[in-house]
Each structure stands twice: as C-alpha cells, then as structure tokens.
Amino acid sequence: MPYQIRIDRDALKTLAALSAKLRRQIGAKIDLLRDNPFPPGCKKLNDDLYRIRSGDYRIVYTVIEKQVLICVLRIGDRKEVYRHLPR
Numbered sequence: 001m002p003y004q005i006r007i008d009r010d011a012l013k014t015l016a017a018l019s020a021k022l023r024r025q026i027g028a029k030i031d032l033l034r035d036n037p038f039p040p041g042c043k044k045l046n047d048d049l050y051r052i053r054s055g056d057y058r059i060v061y062t063v064i065e066k067q068v069l070i071c072v073l074r075i076g077d078r079k080e081v082y083r084h085l086p087r
Contacts, residue, residue, distance in 0.1 A: 002034040007072040014075045026075060029054045033070050037063045060085065
C-alpha cells in the first residue's frame with residue numbers, strides 16, 4: 001500500500017521559491033517515497049527523522065508507520081537544511 005505524503009508549509013514555501021527544474025527534480029524524489037520510504041541513500045538523522053538527497057538539496061522527512069504517512073518537514077540547500085532541526 002503506498003504511503004500518503006504531506007508537505008509542511010515551510011517546505012512548500014521553500015519548494016515554491018525554487019526554479020521549475022529543481023521543483024520537478026525534488027518532486028520526483030518525494031514521489032518515490034510513496035512506494036519505499038527508506039530508499040537506497042536514505043540517511044537516518046535521529047530516532048524519527050530521515051533525509052534523502054536531490055542534487056545539492058536535502059529533503060528531511062519522518063515516517064509514521066501506523067498511519068502509512070510520510071511528512072516532509074524541510075527542504076533546503078545542504079549547507080543550511082540541518083541548522084534548525086530538533087536533535
């Protein structure tokens with residue numbers, strides 16, 4: 001059963017500010033999470049946060065198994081995306 005995906009408001013704002021090419025690229029990566037929330041190259045950041053790479057951008061998300069849900073919390077440049085994450 002494919003996972004549902006929810007994207008946080010701040011992540012949507014970041015995504016909207018990017019070029020169309022980057023939006024498509026990142027959107028494709030997020031869509032791939034529907035079938036496999038832990039793809040090759042996925043990195044566990046802490047107990048419930050994961051990240052995948054898309055070029056120089058990172059997509060930080062959490063997986064809620066009971067609800068079959070993926071919540072994309074943050075999208076950002078690799079240099080800045082980790083600054084305000086909970087530890």
